[in-house]
Amino acid sequence: MFLKHIALILAIISVLHLALAYTADGTTDDYYLKFASKDQSSLILGTSRALQGIIPSVLSSSIQTEENPIRFFNFAFTLKSSPFGKVYLDAIMKKVTPESKGGCFIVTVDPWSISEVKSEIGKTPDTSSVLFGINDFTSTPNFSYLINQYPHGWGRILLNRVEKSILKKYNNELNSSVNGSFSLLDKDGWLEVYTSLDSDFVKKKEVARFKTYKEKSLKRTASDFRIQYLYRTVEFLKTHGDVYIVRLPVHDTMREIENEYMHDFDDRIASAISMSDGYLDFNTVPNPYSYTDGNHLTRGSAKEVTLEIGRWINENRLSLQ
Numbered sequence: 001m002f003l004k005h006i007a008l009i010l011a012i013i014s015v016l017h018l019a020l021a022y023t024a025d026g027t028t029d030d031y032y033l034k035f036a037s038k039d040q041s042s043l044i045l046g047t048s049r050a051l052q053g054i055i056p057s058v059l060s061s062s063i064q065t066e067e068n069p070i071r072f073f074n075f076a077f078t079l080k081s082s083p084f085g086k087v088y089l090d091a092i093m094k095k096v097t098p099e100s101k102g103g104c105f106i107v108t109v110d111p112w113s114i115s116e117v118k119s120e121i122g123k124t125p126d127t128s129s130v131l132f133g134i135n136d137f138t139s140t141p142n143f144s145y146l147i148n149q150y151p152h153g154w155g156r157i158l159l160n161r162v163e164k165s166i167l168k169k170y171n172n173e174l175n176s177s178v179n180g181s182f183s184l185l186d187k188d189g190w191l192e193v194y195t196s197l198d199s200d201f202v203k204k205k206e207v208a209r210f211k212t213y214k215e216k217s218l219k220r221t222a223s224d225f226r227i228q229y230l231y232r233t234v235e236f237l238k239t240h241g242d243v244y245i246v247r248l249p250v251h252d253t254m255r256e257i258e259n260e261y262m263h264d265f266d267d268r269i270a271s272a273i274s275m276s277d278g279y280l281d282f283n284t285v286p287n288p289y290s291y292t293d294g295n296h297l298t299r300g301s302a303k304e305v306t307l308e309i310g311r312w313i314n315e316n317r318l319s320l321q
Contacts, residue, residue, distance in 0.1 A: 026185035041100035046108030050076035056188035062310025074189030103241030206294035249282035251294035
């Protein structure tokens with residue numbers, strides 16, 4: 001009888017977990033849908049600047065095509081999870097539709113994504129990445145991700161659905177008294193971040209962000225390993241379509257920190273640029289955009305920047321005709 005009770009309890013727990021797995025969606029966390037969606041023929045790649053700053057639906061609608069429209073998917077993560085390296089490239093190779101040939105890929109770059117922490121040189125890189133150890137990027141539900149990488153109990157999946165639905169409904173009431181923000185991951189991989197844009201609140205976040213990156217510049221150094229993997233990433237993607245390299249805009253103070261840290265950035269990635277179909281550096285043009293913290297674009301500016309990328313790609317394609 002005791003064993004029957006145990007078996008019944010285990011069966012109930014299993015059914016509950018199965019049901020919760022099927023409710024996982026863009027409210028679950030900032031990454032889940034990237035692992036629980038089909039393979040893709042056109043990707044947006046990079047760290048959190050791209051994760052928040054390039055909107056697939058806007059980019060898809062802005063690029064002119066004579067045949068089938070391009071459908072982008074945002075497969076960017078964070079500096080911790082998706083700097084250029086073997087872990088990220090392996091994930092990209094598993095996410096790209098194997099037989100696709102006419103895709104379009106946006107590879108975003110910045111000095112941090114081709115750097116490594118000085119104290120970690122020689123160690124196995126990117127073991128703390130959310131991508132590390134995951135081989136399945138296309139299953140729905142993705143049990144591999146939920147079991148190995150989801151940082152909460154699965155009951156949080158349902159709680160997040162309820163909580164974030166309420167937060168989104170009242171997001172216009174966010175103000176400087178709000179501690180932090182909340183985010184929703186769209187089905188196309190874009191992370192929508194809802195946060196206060198009160199000027200004093202944003203200023204405090206900027207000061208903290210600039211301090212953090214100033215400290216990063218002292219602890220990090222350019223990485224031949226990551227530069228080589230940037231090249232390998234572009235090389236692989238070229239077998240599946242066009243590749244455009246983009247350096248997204250940041251606050252002027254952040255740009256100054258980066259230029260001081262790596263003044264020869266373009267020279268370091270020259271081989272990747274030469275292999276690509278074009279390089280767009282937003283740091284060389286006027287910067288009318290707004291940021292949530294000096295590092296990430298607001299949702300409104302993300303749309304503007306995405307449209308600009310689309311216009312630039314259209315011009316590039318026309319010039320080749």
